Amino acid sequence: MTHIELRGLIPAYALDALSPEEAREVEAHLPTCDECRRELILMREVASELAVAVQKVDPPVALRTKILQAIDPRDWTVTIPETPAVPRAPKPPRVPARPRVPWLGIPRTWAVGLAAAAAVLILVLAGLAVSLNQRLEALNQRLATQERVLALLANPGTRTAVLGGAVQANVRFVYHQGTQQGALIVTDLQDPGQEMVYQLWLIAGQVPESVGVFRPVAGQPIVIPVRADFSRYQAVAISVERGPSGAARPTSAPILLASL
């Protein structure tokens, strides 16, 4: 379609009256055309007048409560009941006995134990033989997590720290100071070994605080939402700990590390 033809479709597009094919063509054209975008802005304003011109009906009070409860910020953290992902071919972790990674001056013993905790939970998803309902729920939660992470990534104030260290990995930590939201994104990380898990720590001064544990799933990125006051922490680290629940304080040197 030509620009003129597409421009002629903008009013109908603003009324949601185009066929799906036409709507797609308009949507593909818009990013490349200032004139059509301006036209759409005007047409949407006209449509808005139609929207607010209808007879006013008070929404039920219960709707307000329902909606506000649904967005309760406490829902930000996602819990999934234990999903013991069984590794297919567990390889022993290649953790060096002597860490070459600078550990920010934190004593090898990792100082004090974990403070009463990072408001954080872990999302581990694995192909489990669970009931359809559980799967659906897990899928929904995963989708919700992804949406949150997308919103986080889209936020211009979001910073990224790439974790580096003793092992070959593609692990990033993204975080936003203002909203106190962050996420660990693991796209490539070897299996930690049988009965072992990776444990994520946020380090405040000398004190590593446990964020949670996870196991990589072959060929699948893992996203772990983290909610915390990131201004309190200087670094984020991952160590290999005994599964399923990890350790109260690190028992080995970190295999991956990044300063915040």
Place this chain on the structure above:
Amino acid sequence: MWGPHRNSSVLRPKAHAMERRELQGQGEDTLLDRISRKDAGAFEILYDRYGGPVYSLAARMLRDPHAAEEVAQDVFLSIWRGAGAFDPARGSARAWILSLAHHKSVDAVRRLRIRTAEPLADSMMADADVAGDAARSVEDAQVRKALAGLSDGQREAIVFAYYGGYTQQEIAVRLGVPLGTVKTRMRDGMLRLRSALAPHVGETNR
């Protein structure tokens, strides 16, 4: 009429009262920005401003309070999750919210129609004079006058599309006129509405 409900501190403890008062005075752009950073207080205020209009539009289009509630909930949860996608350079926050509400209402109307497997012609008949009906249910005097200033064909096309959730193709079938005619009427009608509502449009299109 869409003022805040008194009992509005579902999420916010009293300590936030100050901040809340401050937020009350903010424009929708600011509220959406705060919402994109998961500010529940800003969301609450936005709901108090737009819960009524969004619900009313959905109720008008779906003619079913329960379905309207579902749509309104869907709209606001989308706003909560997707407020970051709002770009002030691409129109006002008001238009963004209302077009989201319309879009979701249209989706729901079309789903309902498919579910109840109504033949197109019948469902349009059931709409019995949608145009006249809509004209009656349009409360806003200015919009009513603007709609009255259109030709019958233009008004019919716009009202069927916007309040009925029909595509141009469906309208052409319903009215038994060529698709091209419907397209022309809709476009010309919208341009006339724009001129008729221009002062108002200009004011909201900050």
